[in-house]
Amino acid sequence: MTAMPNEVRNDRAAPTEAHGAASIATRSLRLSYRPGRVIVDDLDLNLPTGAVTAVIGANGSGKSTVLRALSRLLRPEAGQVLLDGADLHRMRTKEVATRLGLLPQSPLCPEGVTVRDLVRRGRTPHTSVWRQWSADDEAALNAALAATELAELADEQVDALSGGQRQRAWLALVIAQGTPLLLLDEPTTFLDIAHQIDVLELIRRLNRTEGRTVVMVLHDLNQASRFADHVVALRDGAVVAAGAPSDVVTEDVVRTVFDLDARVVSNPVTGTPLVVPVGRTRTART
Amino acid sequence: MTGVSVTRSGPSLVLRLGRASVLARPRGLAVDTVLVGFVAALGGLSLAYGTTWLPLADVVGGLTATADEATTLIVREFRLPRVLVGLLVGLALGVSGALVQAVTRNPIAAPDVIGVTAGASAGAVFVLLAFGGTAVGYGGPSAGLAEVGVPTGAVVGAFAAALLVLSAGGTRTSGGRLSFSAQRVVLAGIVCHAAFIGLVHWGLAAADVDQATKAKIWLVGSLHGRGWEHVSGVLLALGLLLPLALALCGKLNTLAIGESSAATLGVGVTRTQLGLLTIAFALTGTAAAAAGPINFVALLAPQIARKLVRGPGVPLVASALTGAGLLLAADFIARIVIPGSELPAGAVTALVGAPFLVLLVVRMGGRR
Numbered sequence: 001m002t003a004m005p006n007e008v009r010n011d012r013a014a015p016t017e018a019h020g021a022a023s024i025a026t027r028s029l030r031l032s033y034r035p036g037r038v039i040v041d042d043l044d045l046n047l048p049t050g051a052v053t054a055v056i057g058a059n060g061s062g063k064s065t066v067l068r069a070l071s072r073l074l075r076p077e078a079g080q081v082l083l084d085g086a087d088l089h090r091m092r093t094k095e096v097a098t099r100l101g102l103l104p105q106s107p108l109c110p111e112g113v114t115v116r117d118l119v120r121r122g123r124t125p126h127t128s129v130w131r132q133w134s135a136d137d138e139a140a141l142n143a144a145l146a147a148t149e150l151a152e153l154a155d156e157q158v159d160a161l162s163g164g165q166r167q168r169a170w171l172a173l174v175i176a177q178g179t180p181l182l183l184l185d186e187p188t189t190f191l192d193i194a195h196q197i198d199v200l201e202l203i204r205r206l207n208r209t210e211g212r213t214v215v216m217v218l219h220d221l222n223q224a225s226r227f228a229d230h231v232v233a234l235r236d237g238a239v240v241a242a243g244a245p246s247d248v249v250t251e252d253v254v255r256t257v258f259d260l261d262a263r264v265v266s267n268p269v270t271g272t273p274l275v276v277p278v279g280r281t282r283t284a285r286t
Numbered sequence: 287m288t289g290v291s292v293t294r295s296g297p298s299l300v301l302r303l304g305r306a307s308v309l310a311r312p313r314g315l316a317v318d319t320v321l322v323g324f325v326a327a328l329g330g331l332s333l334a335y336g337t338t339w340l341p342l343a344d345v346v347g348g349l350t351a352t353a354d355e356a357t358t359l360i361v362r363e364f365r366l367p368r369v370l371v372g373l374l375v376g377l378a379l380g381v382s383g384a385l386v387q388a389v390t391r392n393p394i395a396a397p398d399v400i401g402v403t404a405g406a407s408a409g410a411v412f413v414l415l416a417f418g419g420t421a422v423g424y425g426g427p428s429a430g431l432a433e434v435g436v437p438t439g440a441v442v443g444a445f446a447a448a449l450l451v452l453s454a455g456g457t458r459t460s461g462g463r464l465s466f467s468a469q470r471v472v473l474a475g476i477v478c479h480a481a482f483i484g485l486v487h488w489g490l491a492a493a494d495v496d497q498a499t500k501a502k503i504w505l506v507g508s509l510h511g512r513g514w515e516h517v518s519g520v521l522l523a524l525g526l527l528l529p530l531a532l533a534l535c536g537k538l539n540t541l542a543i544g545e546s547s548a549a550t551l552g553v554g555v556t557r558t559q560l561g562l563l564t565i566a567f568a569l570t571g572t573a574a575a576a577a578g579p580i581n582f583v584a585l586l587a588p589q590i591a592r593k594l595v596r597g598p599g600v601p602l603v604a605s606a607l608t609g610a611g612l613l614l615a616a617d618f619i620a621r622i623v624i625p626g627s628e629l630p631a632g633a634v635t636a637l638v639g640a641p642f643l644v645l646l647v648v649r650m651g652g653r654r
Contacts, residue, residue: 071550097552104546110598113543116296117598124540125552129533133300133309141295155296173543177551 021050021213022099022181024070028079031062031069031237035077039065040237043079047230052207052214054228056221058258062237063217064105064185070215071102071183083181097125100181101174105189109158115169116154119144122176144176148202164195171202182206184216188223196220200227225249225272233257249273255281314601317594321607325373328614332369333361335621363513371512371576372614372631374520376583378573380609381524381531381602383584384591385566388538388600389559390455390466394646396585397570400455400475402447403581404482406574407505409443410436411486414501415493436504437519441571443482448567451478465545507578507632509617516576523572527565532602534562539599580632582639583612589646 024047031040040062047053057063068074069081072088081088083099101122109118122144123137145151148168153161158169167187174182187203188196204227207214218224224231225245232242235257241248254262254275261278268274291302299315301308333345340348340357347353348361383396397403413435455471486505490498537558541548545555570584587609588601594608595601616634623629 071546073546073549093549093554094552097550100550102546102550104544107547108544110542112596113598114296118543120295121540121543121547121551124536124548127536129536130306132536133295133298133307134302134305138293138295138300173547183550 021211022084022179023047023049023082024100024181024213024215025082026066026069026079027082029066029069029076029081030078031065031074032077033065033074038077038237040069043237043239045232045239045242047213047215047232050207050211050213051229052204052216052227053230053232054216054218054224055232055234056218056224056257057234061234061257063234065237066234067102067183067185067215067217071100072096073102094125097177097179099179100183101177101179103170103174103182103184103187105185107170109166111159113158114155115145115150115158115161115172116141118158118169119150119154119172119176122173122178125177140176140178144172147175147206148172162195163190164192164198167191167195167199168202171199175206179212181213182215184214186217186219188218188220196223203227221249221254221275222267222273225274226267226270245272249275311595311597314595314597314604317591317601318603318607321594321604321611325376325607325610325614328611328618329369329373332372332614332618333365335618336360336365367513367517368509368511368617369614371516371520372509372617373610374517374524375509375573375577375580376587376610376613377528377606378520378524378569378609379580379584379613380587380591380606381528382566382569382573383586383609384588384600384602384605385531385538385562386584387588388542389562389566390468390471391542392466392468392471393589394585394643395466395468395471395475396582396588397444397448397566398579398581398584399479399643400447400451400471401478401480401482402444402451402475402567402570403574403579403584404479404486405447405450406440406444406571407579408482408485408489409439409441409446409571410504410575411439411489411501412443413439414504415489415497437572437575440575441568444567444571444574447478447482448563451475452563454478504578506630507580507635508620508630509577509613510628510630512577519572520576523569527569528606531562531565534558534565535600535602538562542599577613578630578632580613580635582635582643583609583616586635586639586642587612589642 026043026045029040029043030038032038043066055063055066065074069076075089083091083096088096119141123140126137127133145154148171150165150168150172153165158166161169171187184203187199191199200223203214203216206212228245230243231245231248233240233248233253240256241253249264251262251264254260254264259281261281263276263278264273265276266274293300293302295309298309298311301310330342330345334340334342340361344353344357345361348357349366351358351362386395386397386400387393417435451471451474454474456466490501493501537553540551540553541555541558549555588605591601591604591608595604612635613631617631620629620631620634
């Protein structure tokens with residue numbers, strides 16, 4: 001079934017600053033929002049440490065639900081989520097917050113909050129009533145603003161930013177949190193194509209330069225192929241295929257996952273799989 | 287390690303002492319300082335004003351017991367408790383309003399608007415009628431009632447109402463977290479308010495006329511005739527709960543960016559929400575016990591404080607101070623507006639507050 005990540009991690013004290021990767025996996029995971037309505041059952045996922053994983057699937061396939069469980073927002077009905085080998089749902093909230101960061105799908109920002117105020121919140125796990133803002137916090141804040149190219153806009157209100165800038169500000173928050181694992185729920189929704197590429201390149205840069213493990217839910221198969229090292233395709237809460245993009249993003253898998261006839265050709269720019277839809281295989285699902 | 291340093295972080299200041307650090311905005315600090323001065327000035331004015339105007343020297347002399355006996359008696363026993371009750375009740379109302387508005391993410395969800403103050407009234411009136419005392423009196427058995435019985439009744443009533451409103455207006459999200467629909471909380475609050483006020487009227491109608499009259503005097507919401515026995519309850523509640531609220535304020539500010547984000551940033555979401563609401567309603571109850579149901583201060587104070595501070599977080603200290611300023615000002619106006627007699631402070635806050643609530647609702651509608 002599964003092989004645990006090779007390196008056995010006993011570093012009980014999680015690194016306060018990321019750098020380095022975290023491993024995340026699931027064991028016989030069963031998820032439901034209401035008892036009796038199981039969305040995901042008996043799911044075993046092994047996501048590569050230090051790599052970018054994209055989870056793909058049709059609407060209602062359970063991909064966002066899985067991400068909620070991975071980020072500890074949804075308690076499993078059965079099975080486990082393993083973060084660095086330990087049961088995520090038995091860990092302390094504050095401990096989890098130093099190891100994984102989440103970018104939710106449509107985050108809300110209160111009125112009057114500037115980019116700097118927002119990104120500052122990312123340091124919540126590292127601060128307390130007595131230590132409200134250390135030199136490390138300031139350094140992490142500035143590094144996150146620099147990485148997202150928001151230093152110039154730091155004192156602008158988040159409301160006043162463009163969609164792409166706003167999404168970068170939220171990413172900066174997660175970056176400032178400094179966790180070795182980043183979970184991103186559809187980070188490119190509501191962005192135009194240029195800003196989508198911007199954000200995805202930034203995410204990959206974070207993975208490549210700092211070695212953070214990234215798991216993101218994506219809608220766009222071509223972007224998943226291009227920006228992920230590992231792709232997991234879900235249908236009805238079960239894994240249809242998992243592996244390198246070239247092995248997963250195939251005509252067969254697209255048909256199974258999306259009920260869509262498509263040709264898969266080689267992307268002329270990157271050589272990764274490029275999906276060209278032909279039409280629905282059966283009557284449309286709702 | 288023990289060096290003190292002040293550095294900047296954007297527009298904020300960071301004060302470090304060894305490993306400890308505090309983050310503050312210069313504007314917030316300035317507003318708090320001005321508000322402290324304003325509240326102190328109002329307090330001084332209230333001590334000086336009465337059937338006889340006391341010059342400032344006499345007020346200070348009375349406070350420090352260096353003036354003559356009569357002046358000391360007037361300042362310490364008659365005027366000071368009233369000012370202190372006004373100050374403490376105002377602080378408590380400002381904090382409770384700010385907390386309820388922030389947790390429910392609803393600018394008009396103050397404890398008085400959502401029926402919690404009405405619950406406190408019903409609880410307090412029940413105690414008053416059942417045990418036949420008065421909340422406003424000097425010494426004797428009624429003092430014990432004022433110190434223990436009425437506050438207990440008011441706090442129990444406040445929590446009963448809060449439980450009703452929040453179970454009707456709050457929903458559990460898929461992740462098992464609490465979430466409050468702005469409209470549902472306000473609607474449930476209106477129903478709850480009507481129900482508890484109904485209970486109060488029923489109690490008044492059923493009770494002995496004498497007792498009903500005493501309860502009615504309490505129900506007006508006033509600082510008139512408040513003595514030292516009314517100070518202790520609010521002082522105790524504030525002393526315990528205000529530091530707790532301030533300690534949880536950081537978490538509250540993280541909660542403002544969404545429950546999912548807050549949870550993954552290490553905030554125990556439900557625990558924080560319920561903890562802060564409990565603090566807020568305990569303050570509402572003890573405040574009502576001391577001064578009667580004073581409306582609109584808890585609604586207005588956080589709104590004014592937010593406008594003054596213009597910061598990203600919940601201005602808890604500024605809300606508290608604004609609450610105290612509003613109540614002391616209302617009480618002062620209530621005393622001077624009709625020479626020779628006095629209005630209840632609650633009537634003044636209602637006259638100013640009601641139009642403000644309408645304005646808020648209109649502006650909320652305009653944003654959509």
